[in-house]
Amino acid sequence: MMAAAGGLAMVAATGAGAQTPGGNSSASPATIAAQQSAAAGLPEDGTRDAAFSTRGFIATLPDPVIRNAAGNPVWNLDAYAFVDGAAPDSVHPSLWRHMRHLKHHGLYQVSDNILQVRGFDLANLTIIRGESGWIVIDPLTSVETAKAAMALVNATLGTRPVSAVIYSHSHADHFGGVRGVIDPDDATSGRVAVIAPEGFMEEATSENVMAGGAMLRRAAYQFATGMAPGPQGQMGSGIGMGVSGGTLSLITPTDTIAATGETRMVDGVRLEFQIVSGSEAPAEFNVFIAAEKTFLAAEIATCTMHNILTPRGAKVRDARAWGHYLDEAARRYAPQSDTVISSHCWPIFGRAEGTQWLEAQRDNYRYLHDQTVRRMNRGETMAEIAESLTLPADLGQEWSTHGYYGTYSHNAKAIYQFYLGWYDAVPANLNPHPPVERAAKLVDALGGAERVLALARNAMAGGDYRWSSDLLQNLVFTEPDNAAARAALAESYEQQGYSSESAIWRNQFLAAARDLRGASARSAATQSTDLIAAVATQELLDSAATRFAPERFGDRSLTIGLELTDRKEQAMLEANGRVLIGRVGETPAAPDVAMRGPRALVLALLFLKQPVSTMQAAGLQVEGDAAALQHLIDALDPMPQGFAIVEP
Numbered sequence: 001m002m003a004a005a006g007g008l009a010m011v012a013a014t015g016a017g018a019q020t021p022g023g024n025s026s027a028s029p030a031t032i033a034a035q036q037s038a039a040a041g042l043p044e045d046g047t048r049d050a051a052f053s054t055r056g057f058i059a060t061l062p063d064p065v066i067r068n069a070a071g072n073p074v075w076n077l078d079a080y081a082f083v084d085g086a087a088p089d090s091v092h093p094s095l096w097r098h099m100r101h102l103k104h105h106g107l108y109q110v111s112d113n114i115l116q117v118r119g120f121d122l123a124n125l126t127i128i129r130g131e132s133g134w135i136v137i138d139p140l141t142s143v144e145t146a147k148a149a150m151a152l153v154n155a156t157l158g159t160r161p162v163s164a165v166i167y168s169h170s171h172a173d174h175f176g177g178v179r180g181v182i183d184p185d186d187a188t189s190g191r192v193a194v195i196a197p198e199g200f201m202e203e204a205t206s207e208n209v210m211a212g213g214a215m216l217r218r219a220a221y222q223f224a225t226g227m228a229p230g231p232q233g234q235m236g237s238g239i240g241m242g243v244s245g246g247t248l249s250l251i252t253p254t255d256t257i258a259a260t261g262e263t264r265m266v267d268g269v270r271l272e273f274q275i276v277s278g279s280e281a282p283a284e285f286n287v288f289i290a291a292e293k294t295f296l297a298a299e300i301a302t303c304t305m306h307n308i309l310t311p312r313g314a315k316v317r318d319a320r321a322w323g324h325y326l327d328e329a330a331r332r333y334a335p336q337s338d339t340v341i342s343s344h345c346w347p348i349f350g351r352a353e354g355t356q357w358l359e360a361q362r363d364n365y366r367y368l369h370d371q372t373v374r375r376m377n378r379g380e381t382m383a384e385i386a387e388s389l390t391l392p393a394d395l396g397q398e399w400s401t402h403g404y405y406g407t408y409s410h411n412a413k414a415i416y417q418f419y420l421g422w423y424d425a426v427p428a429n430l431n432p433h434p435p436v437e438r439a440a441k442l443v444d445a446l447g448g449a450e451r452v453l454a455l456a457r458n459a460m461a462g463g464d465y466r467w468s469s470d471l472l473q474n475l476v477f478t479e480p481d482n483a484a485a486r487a488a489l490a491e492s493y494e495q496q497g498y499s500s501e502s503a504i505w506r507n508q509f510l511a512a513a514r515d516l517r518g519a520s521a522r523s524a525a526t527q528s529t530d531l532i533a534a535v536a537t538q539e540l541l542d543s544a545a546t547r548f549a550p551e552r553f554g555d556r557s558l559t560i561g562l563e564l565t566d567r568k569e570q571a572m573l574e575a576n577g578r579v580l581i582g583r584v585g586e587t588p589a590a591p592d593v594a595m596r597g598p599r600a601l602v603l604a605l606l607f608l609k610q611p612v613s614t615m616q617a618a619g620l621q622v623e624g625d626a627a628a629l630q631h632l633i634d635a636l637d638p639m640p641q642g643f644a645i646v647e648p
């Protein structure tokens with residue numbers, strides 16, 4: 001019902017299903033030269049990651065395709081089996097190497113009583129052998145993939161019940177599959193403890209409610225949703241392959257952790273938590289399992305630099321806090337840990353290795369933060385800092401500091417934004433013409449469409465795809481039907497994608513090229529009943545108000561009383577010619593309309609725009625001016641669908 005409610009912007013990504021191909025053009029001579037130059041600057045491959053990413057392998061599923069109840073594929077374990085040997089010209093050599101280690105899937109032994117199922121979804125499912133059953137940390141994104149992971153665990157190690165579930169943080173790839181692991185009754189009856197960081201439910205359900213429509217569309221670019229993996233196609237997403245396309249669920253935690261150092265005895269295993277909220281996620285903790293000498297770094301340290309601001313769109317994250325948490329982890333937990341694991345990618349074995357690895361990650365975020373702020377205070381702008389600030393060569397010897405997910409470029413811009421916002425203080429940029437008008441003026445000033453196309457082709461021949469994309473994007477914004485301009489821009493974007501070390505930069509360029517070539521696969525909004533049920537009514541009423549069209553409502557007023565019987569909540573809505581205001585906990589004295597019924601029926605009215613009469617037939621009691629209520633519903637925009645990105 002809500003577009004992308006609560007983290008769903010990530011869902012409906014690459015899993016499987018109908019897929020479009022990737023780039024049409026092969027790597028140009030300039031791109032091949034860029035790949036060779038990049039390869040020459042990379043550190044020694046080393047043997048560590050090859051060894052650690054396969055160490056402890058026990059078994060995987062014989063059938064690589066995981067399906068939903070209808071028989072449709074939601075995940076293919078072997079989707080990246082083609083990644084082997086030397087990098088093709090159309091993939092950055094560092095990203096190719098990364099995918100060689102990331103593509104493995106199956107059940108792996110981490111320590112005596114800790115195992116991980118890796119490669120079954122975007123994230124890892126970690127299990128600890130408790131006294132009576134399995135303690136599950138982070139049950140993947142989809143019910144189907146989580147179920148398949150547990151089936152593998154039980155078939156390989158012997159069937160045991162799940163005795164506890166732990167959500168490391170509030171992102172959907174770490175909780176969405178929970179119903180594949182336990183039933184809600186297991187939690188409500190107290191049979192299974194469900195432990196999460198404080199603030200988990202609020203953050204899990206609210207992160208994408210307001211901006212869900214935009215995030216879903218942008219996420220389709222970040223993850224190249226629906227694009228087939230391949231040397232000219234999707235090449236994972238940095239922290240994993242893609243996001244499974246199955247059913248998202250949520251079960252409310254029964255216990256929350258508020259402070260670092262808090263411990264819980266869970267099914268005979270003592271767990272200690274480090275709160276890292278406000279860095280990678282607004283509610284997140286790491287877990288130290290002393291008996292196993294193992295530290296789970298959740299997602300603040302993985303095999304790649306992360307996003308300070310994810311390109312799909314989100315609130316910007318605090319890089320300084322992130323660095324401090326990593327420093328604390330390296331000093332407090334790493335010296336007691338023989339193994340450091342994460343909820344993405346492979347483990348780091350060895351006490352010294354784990355400590356150095358966490359310290360390298362710490363230095364990466366601190367360097368990014370401190371050097372961005374240093375430049376910022378010298379007067380450099382966002383774009384200038386993003387250009388001049390690069391990964392230091394010695395730090396880059398540690399492969400996990402590389403930007404397969406976040407990049408120095410967009411993370412430096414994010415830190416600038418965190419402190420100063422989008423404005424670079426150059427007044428010409430304070431109020432320029434909007435994109436379409438500016439594009440028309442620019443193309444005209446440069447001498448017209450043919451001239452711009454020639455300039456762009458010239459830039460492409462010289463390998464300056466940043467400039468050709470810039471020129472051609474303006475041309476397409478002026479002449480969206482100019483086939484030559486669209487084809488040239490698609491090719492320019494493809495070359496930029498091929499030479500990107502970041503998987504999600506590659507995805508965005510290739511998704512843009514796909515849209516330009518007319519093969520767009522705009523995904524419909526996914527819904528999760530569990531997640532919508534968990535969103536506060538006030539937030540839903542505020543979200544409905546963001547689709548209110550005053551020009552259609554007109555200069556009138558309307559007051560509505562709401563009694564949500566299933567939740568025992570009173571609320572009201574007040575509309576005038578400008579805004580729609582919702583208030584939970586208030587009852588209007590003399591409403592024009594009074595509605596009474598389960599919340600789902602009211603939401604069907606406000607979000608799905610079901611006719612008032614249909615909802616009345618379904619059991620919603622409406623007293624008063626039903627025609628005025630219908631007028632309000634008509635004045636709400638439908639739920640947002642995909643929108644144009646590469647064209648005006």
Ligand SMILES: [Zn+2]
Nearest residue numbers: 123171173299
């Ligand atoms: Zn994650």
